[in-house]
Amino acid sequence: MEWEAVIGLEIHAQLATKSKIFSGAGTAFGADPNTQACAVDLALPGTLPVFNGEALQMAVKFGLAIDAEIGRRSVFDRKNYFYPDLPKGYQTSQLFYPIVGPGHIDIELADGRHKRIGVTRAHLEEDAGKSVHDLFPNMSGIDLNRAGTPLLEIVSEPDMRSAEEAVAYVKKIHAIVTTLGICDGDMSQGSFRCDCNVSVRPKGQEEFGTRTESKNINSFRFIEKAIKGEIARQIDLIEDGGRVEQATRLYDADKDETRSMRSKEEANDYRYFPCPDLLPIVIDEDYIEAVRKTLPELPDARHARFMEQYGLSDYDAGVLSAYRDLADYFETVVKAADDPKLAANWVMGELSKFLNSNNLGISNSPISAGDLGGLLHRIKDDTISGKIAKQVFEAMWNGEGSADEVIEAKGLKQVTDSGAIEGMIDEVIAKATPQVEQYKAAEPDKRGKMLGFFMGQVMKASQGKANPGQVNQILKKKLDALCD
Amino acid sequence: MSLDRSDVEKIAHLARLQIDEADIPEYAENLSNILDLVNQMQACDTAAIEPLAHPTEAVQRLRVDEVTESNQRDNLQSVAPMVEDGLFQVPKVIE
Numbered sequence: 001m002e003w004e005a006v007i008g009l010e011i012h013a014q015l016a017t018k019s020k021i022f023s024g025a026g027t028a029f030g031a032d033p034n035t036q037a038c039a040v041d042l043a044l045p046g047t048l049p050v051f052n053g054e055a056l057q058m059a060v061k062f063g064l065a066i067d068a069e070i071g072r073r074s075v076f077d078r079k080n081y082f083y084p085d086l087p088k089g090y091q092t093s094q095l096f097y098p099i100v101g102p103g104h105i106d107i108e109l110a111d112g113r114h115k116r117i118g119v120t121r122a123h124l125e126e127d128a129g130k131s132v133h134d135l136f137p138n139m140s141g142i143d144l145n146r147a148g149t150p151l152l153e154i155v156s157e158p159d160m161r162s163a164e165e166a167v168a169y170v171k172k173i174h175a176i177v178t179t180l181g182i183c184d185g186d187m188s189q190g191s192f193r194c195d196c197n198v199s200v201r202p203k204g205q206e207e208f209g210t211r212t213e214s215k216n217i218n219s220f221r222f223i224e225k226a227i228k229g230e231i232a233r234q235i236d237l238i239e240d241g242g243r244v245e246q247a248t249r250l251y252d253a254d255k256d257e258t259r260s261m262r263s264k265e266e267a268n269d270y271r272y273f274p275c276p277d278l279l280p281i282v283i284d285e286d287y288i289e290a291v292r293k294t295l296p297e298l299p300d301a302r303h304a305r306f307m308e309q310y311g312l313s314d315y316d317a318g319v320l321s322a323y324r325d326l327a328d329y330f331e332t333v334v335k336a337a338d339d340p341k342l343a344a345n346w347v348m349g350e351l352s353k354f355l356n357s358n359n360l361g362i363s364n365s366p367i368s369a370g371d372l373g374g375l376l377h378r379i380k381d382d383t384i385s386g387k388i389a390k391q392v393f394e395a396m397w398n399g400e401g402s403a404d405e406v407i408e409a410k411g412l413k414q415v416t417d418s419g420a421i422e423g424m425i426d427e428v429i430a431k432a433t434p435q436v437e438q439y440k441a442a443e444p445d446k447r448g449k450m451l452g453f454f455m456g457q458v459m460k461a462s463q464g465k466a467n468p469g470q471v472n473q474i475l476k477k478k479l480d481a482l483c484d
Numbered sequence: 485m486s487l488d489r490s491d492v493e494k495i496a497h498l499a500r501l502q503i504d505e506a507d508i509p510e511y512a513e514n515l516s517n518i519l520d521l522v523n524q525m526q527a528c529d530t531a532a533i534e535p536l537a538h539p540t541e542a543v544q545r546l547r548v549d550e551v552t553e554s555n556q557r558d559n560l561q562s563v564a565p566m567v568e569d570g571l572f573q574v575p576k577v578i579e
Contacts, residue, residue: 017549018549018550018551019547019549019550019551019552019553023553024547024550024551024552024553025551025553026551026553032557032570033569033570033571034557034560034561034570034571034572035555035557035570036553036555037557037560038553038556038560039556039560042560044560050545050547051544051545051546051547052546052547052549053546053547053548053549054548054549055549056546075537080498082500083577084572084574084577096535097537131577132571133576133577135569135571136568136573138575138576139566139568139573139574139575139576140573140574140575140576140577141568141569141571141572141573142571142572142573142574143570143571143572144572269498271498274536274537274538276538278538278544279537279538279540279542279543279544279545280537280538280543280544281543281544282543282544
């Protein structure tokens, strides 16, 4: 039987505010335990929450970016459950009236297909603290620094049919929130994490199968592996005559499998009700329009502009526009080099190669965009050849200075003096009698290919510094003159 | 609507309340009475009425995003029954 997977995702994006969603405690990552947890975060008696306006603005930005309805009146609810890292005994969230209503994004797939994925809603809520289970023999340690950190929970429609579509969706949401500057997107620190709801059904069947949820997956690769594994597990189970049990599963990256978490008793009995400590959030058109004006250029728009303004291919424009820091870097290089295609080739080629092999992101590149642009400018104005440029690039990477400094220090300036080039060519021709004879004997239309040998010799003689265009031109003239 | 013994036990568990066996029938009756009142109110036609999120007409004020709290860990942990290495200690919980 042919099976079809149905996937829906819940993404938790930590909002990049300075202070917490309901208190004035800081949100910086990595502080000493409980040094950023104030009386409100600890739920001490008599404390009251006050809502952070920046968190609201960030949520609205996201809503506008995905073309969603913005809740003119949204309400905080209490989601009740007991766990030691949740001091209040409830999580403040939004169930009935979320800040962001239905919207959508478009994803691109490897085969060039585009697909629209619905976003059901996105709502504001607070994060819980952290439990440490392995430090003490009989006790758990509780760190409440993270308690009260603002989260935007982004819930998709069950519109995805494969792990590839799911990953494309998560990457797109990731690109949007980082471009908006509302989330730092750091998955390894848990700033952006994903719950995957997966079910399977016979292809063509209308109703959904029973779904399982894999929680808190924090890398694109793990999302793909967890979903693929879960789809295969469910199909095997059903084909063997079993039934999928609705359950929360935990993805184990080491074993590359999902396993069942002990199902929490009454897990779904959260007894939501409106939080009496917080008033409804009411926003008007003026507020929304003011936020709209602050929106940066989004990845899709930038993609289209890169194709139109710089003449880049769909693929190149897609890669270079996907992330704001990469796109900004690229555009700075373009400005300095005044050649978009050359800039695209170098950013996606040499620079990416070096960044990847050193495990660095674009923001940690040892070569600034301006400096890379400076290097490319020297290719454009014929100071150096593309080949020498790679040598200069490596020196720049190793901190030996700007392109001009490296070119000067190593004497790499291209030889463009035609007298000097002619001298080198004459020398090569004089030494290569057999090859010259072959050239002369060859059919004129075969000679072009044979030119390569002489090119190589001249470039070698000049230590790569002769201008290849000039060499080619003069060499051809001289050899052809010999044939007449 | 009437709640039985197991309903009361479940509600008590969800709220992490320890209750006396002997008191369960009384709780069941009281809670059932409250639900009866709710059911009576269900008879009202509320189709045209917006659900109430808060009894006052006021709307939420917004706080400026600034860190205003300093580290008060020592003070705040002075009331905790057990603390080690800056962490609150609780009986072991593990999923």
